[in-house]
Amino acid sequence: MHALTGAGHxxxxxxxxxxxxxxxxxxxxxxxxxxxxLVLMALPRITHFAPTDPDDYMRLLQVRDxxxxxxxxxxxxxxxxxxxxxxxxxxxxxxLPIAAFLLVFRLFLAERPAEIAAMTAVPLVQLYVAMLLxxxxxxxxxxxxxxxxxxxxxxxLFPLLTSNFLPMxxxxxxxxxxxxxxxxxLLVRGGRGPAFAAGLVAAVWQTISLEGxxxxxxxxxxxxxxxxxxxxxxxxxxLGALALGSIVLFIATRAAGDFAKAHCDQLSWPHFAxxxxxxxxxSASRLLPGQNRAAGRFASLIPIGLAAGAAIVxxxxxxxxxxxxxxxxxxxxxxxxxxxxxxxxxxxxxSIAAMLLWTILLxxxxxxxxxxxxxxxxxxxxxxxxxxxALAAAGMxxxxxxxxxxxxxxxxxxxxxxxxxxLPRARALKRVGPRIAATLACIGLATPVVATAVVKPFDRxxxxxxxxxxxxxxxxxxxxxxxxxxxxxxxxxxxxLGPEILARTPHSVVMGPYHRNQAKMREIFxxxxxxxxxxxxxxxxxxxxxxxxxTDQARLAVYADTGEGNLADRLxxxxxxxxxxxxxxxxxxxxxxxxxx
Numbered sequence: 001m002h003a004l005t006g007a008g009h010x011x012x013x014x015x016x017x018x019x020x021x022x023x024x025x026x027x028x029x030x031x032x033x034x035x036x037x038l039v040l041m042a043l044p045r046i047t048h049f050a051p052t053d054p055d056d057y058m059r060l061l062q063v064r065d066x067x068x069x070x071x072x073x074x075x076x077x078x079x080x081x082x083x084x085x086x087x088x089x090x091x092x093x094x095x096l097p098i099a100a101f102l103l104v105f106r107l108f109l110a111e112r113p114a115e116i117a118a119m120t121a122v123p124l125v126q127l128y129v130a131m132l133l134x135x136x137x138x139x140x141x142x143x144x145x146x147x148x149x150x151x152x153x154x155x156x157l158f159p160l161l162t163s164n165f166l167p168m169x170x171x172x173x174x175x176x177x178x179x180x181x182x183x184x185x186l187l188v189r190g191g192r193g194p195a196f197a198a199g200l201v202a203a204v205w206q207t208i209s210l211e212g213x214x215x216x217x218x219x220x221x222x223x224x225x226x227x228x229x230x231x232x233x234x235x236x237x238x239l240g241a242l243a244l245g246s247i248v249l250f251i252a253t254r255a256a257g258d259f260a261k262a263h264c265d266q267l268s269w270p271h272f273a274x275x276x277x278x279x280x281x282x283s284a285s286r287l288l289p290g291q292n293r294a295a296g297r298f299a300s301l302i303p304i305g306l307a308a309g310a311a312i313v314x315x316x317x318x319x320x321x322x323x324x325x326x327x328x329x330x331x332x333x334x335x336x337x338x339x340x341x342x343x344x345x346x347x348x349x350x351s352i353a354a355m356l357l358w359t360i361l362l363x364x365x366x367x368x369x370x371x372x373x374x375x376x377x378x379x380x381x382x383x384x385x386x387x388x389x390a391l392a393a394a395g396m397x398x399x400x401x402x403x404x405x406x407x408x409x410x411x412x413x414x415x416x417x418x419x420x421x422x423l424p425r426a427r428a429l430k431r432v433g434p435r436i437a438a439t440l441a442c443i444g445l446a447t448p449v450v451a452t453a454v455v456k457p458f459d460r461x462x463x464x465x466x467x468x469x470x471x472x473x474x475x476x477x478x479x480x481x482x483x484x485x486x487x488x489x490x491x492x493x494x495x496x497l498g499p500e501i502l503a504r505t506p507h508s509v510v511m512g513p514y515h516r517n518q519a520k521m522r523e524i525f526x527x528x529x530x531x532x533x534x535x536x537x538x539x540x541x542x543x544x545x546x547x548x549x550x551t552d553q554a555r556l557a558v559y560a561d562t563g564e565g566n567l568a569d570r571l572x573x574x575x576x577x578x579x580x581x582x583x584x585x586x587x588x589x590x591x592x593x594x595x596x597x
Contacts, residue, residue: 034156042167051168057499073255079508087516089266120167126174127165137185142379151416157447158408179205180406188382195234199241207249218392236282243275264319274311341402350458358451366414419446478550478591489545496555528568529559535567552590
């Protein structure tokens with residue numbers, strides 16, 4: 001009895017630590033502190049105008065061209081493969097916030113500083129939106145305000161969230177994660193109104209990128225689960241809004257001629273048919289018998305899934321499951337399979353694998369704790385549905401790394417519950433040293449950072465299956481702005497360098513790393529990695545004035561490794577064929593430029 005009483009006193013003392021009156025930060029103050037941390041982390045890339053990924057350059061180029069007069073409905077990049085341009089599947093929705101900030105900053109800054117400011121502001125705004133949604137989500141889940149604040153503060157401490165909310169990161173992944181979090185908040189709120197809003201958010205999500213389609217299907221399944229178990233018809237509202245919102249957004253952002261095309265990498269008519277069929281069948285199920293019994297409701301869900309699946313799979317075939325199913329096998333092996341964000345856990349470095357597994361562990365432990373702490377049945381139901389949504393995202397992250405971004409955001413509420421359970425006990429320790437150590441341990445263990453750091457040394461002995469980035473190093477030897485010394489020309493360069501060359505210079509290039517344009521991508525690969533005898537003909541056929549290569553770039557090394565004596569191998573070794581004339585000023589160092597004879 002004495003032992004139990006003592007344990008109770010310890011718990012009371014621990015909780016009293018956080019209940020003492022004192023300064024409590026506001027959400028905006030947490031955001032300011034996190035933003036300052038992220039700006040400091042990204043400072044070298046900010047000062048050198050050096051995003052981490054070619055897609056960030058490309059996104060900026062899309063915004064530049066639109067503001068310069070390119071049609072809203074035309075997302076081609078005409079400085080790639082001119083005059084035809086590169087066919088892009090990207091959505092203009094992501095361009096809107098970048099353009100808005102750029103127009104504001106142009107009022108009082110020169111063009112380059114204005115672009116840097118816009119590329120800094122957009123991801124930080126995404127972070128603030130994520131923090132607001134996180135706090136609202138915890139409120140709906142019945143957590144205390146301190147837990148909601150802790151959850152918001154944890155966002156920039158999760159590795160993938162750190163990198164995707166980092167200044168200069170303006171690609172679509174951050175908005176996808178925010179959309180997933182918004183859908184989670186609306187899911188746990190319940191009711192037809194939130195379900196309808198979730199359908200609209202899901203439509204925006206899919207318009208930005210079809211990468212979110214599997215989780216949108218899971219979301220529809222969770223609304224359907226409520227219908228099956230309890231007869232709540234929220235799935236009707238979700239499916240109806242998804243169908244309506246997707247078509248409206250397509251009309252608002254895509255050229256009219258695109259409607260007749262069936263695409264694997266963007267919303268198109270097979271997806272609209274699937275969403276529409278699902279919405280109609282969900283509403284029509286009201287006319288079916290047995291709607292007052294779980295068995296009857298389950299039976300009425302089966303045609304919905306079958307019709308939606310058939311509407312997508314029959315016209316799209318294999319690419320309905322894999323949007324890259326039609327990629328050239330050579331490009332898939334030497335390019336697509338080397339993009340780390342698209343690979344499963346079995347092809348990741350040990351530290352990344354540890355991060356993925358630790359995220360799932362946080363979900364399991366946090367869900368168990370949250371369900372035990374929930375006092376009302378309604379709260380337990382909400383936590384359970386959030387856990388199922390987060391589990392689906394975490395499971396997908398084991399198959400495709402990019403899904404881990406949404407998974408980490410959805411797991412944070414559970415991590416916050418664990419943190420707020422153990423942190424008071426750490427803060428209640430009397431001695432300063434153990435108290436500080438225990439506090440840091442609580443924060444560290446509530447994120448995947450510690451697991452990643454512990455396993456990091458093993459990365460050196462593990463050959464990476466994929467390269468994380470092909471961007472040049474900030475301030476490094478391959479300063480592509482040196483190409484501005486050349487007369488404006490069409491350059492033949494490894495396709496991963498294409499977007500950065502366009503962003504830093506007035507030149508055009510043969511192609512960038514965009515799968516719809518794989519014929520030109522294959523020509524670049526064949527010129528650098530194929531038989532040397534074919535290289536000159538390919539380069540001259542593209543009408544290029546210069547060949548450009550960065551000899552310390554990872555992609556050129558991949559080309560060189562495909563066969564001894566190919567063009568990439570010769571460039572790295574300095575044994576240049578006689579039909580390439582070194583351009584004055586580029587004879588030495590990693591950045592090499594040659595005039596094609």
